[in-house]
């Protein structure tokens with residue numbers, strides 16, 4: 447039984463999601479010094495779920511408290527449509543961390559992406575020092591594949607990322623995502 451679920455953002459979430467762009471809510475491995483941007487219009491247009499990328503709110507099943515977001519964008523491994531993989535990301539706010547929700551949320555996102563698109567591969571990358579995310583992905587069934595050396599520039603230095611994947615053959619039953 448899942449303790450978290452994913453749902454589409456509504457205009458009522460705009461203030462919350464804008465606040466979550468401040469450094470206090472962003473995990474150190476997700477901090478790139480990118481200035482917060484207004485989200486209200488984007489949410490009104492497509493609820494943050496675009497045709498080739500998007501974000502969903504992670505909330506507790508027990509009382510619907512929102513605890514963070516998951517997101518996805520395409521990664522191209524060839525010129526044809528079949529070679530597009532989804533690269534996913536997550537940011538739980540501090541109160542949502544350390545309780546095992548991160549793996550659950552990312553697994554729900556992967557299963558939903560397999561059910562709603564034709565992609566064969568969902569991948570996640572994280573800093574070699576982000577042990578919590580590595581454990582969360584492993585608990586969610588993702589396979590550790592290797593290191594992308596010097597691939598990410600964050601906090602004034604080049605970082606090494608660990609790559610994880612989940613393939614369609616391992617997809618679970620698709621979760622229901624409440625729309626906005």
Ligand SMILES: CC(C)(COP(=O)(O)OP(=O)(O)OC[C@H]1O[C@@H](n2cnc3c(N)ncnc32)[C@H](O)[C@@H]1OP(=O)(O)O)[C@@H](O)C(=O)NCCC(=O)NCCS
Pocket residue numbers: 472473474475476514535536537538539542543544545546547548549571572573576577578579581582585
């Ligand atoms: C990373 C994140 C998704 C992990 O989800 P979570 O629900 O907090 O993770 P969990 O509670 O399942 O903890 C994961 C594991 O990491 C371990 N862990 C956490 N911090 C650790 C550390 N600094 N060193 C070693 N292990 C650590 C926990 O003990 C746990 O292990 P266990 O399940 O074997 O006991 C979440 O904390 C988060 O959103 N953090 C901020 C943003 C971020 O880093 N996103 C990923 C960027 S790529």
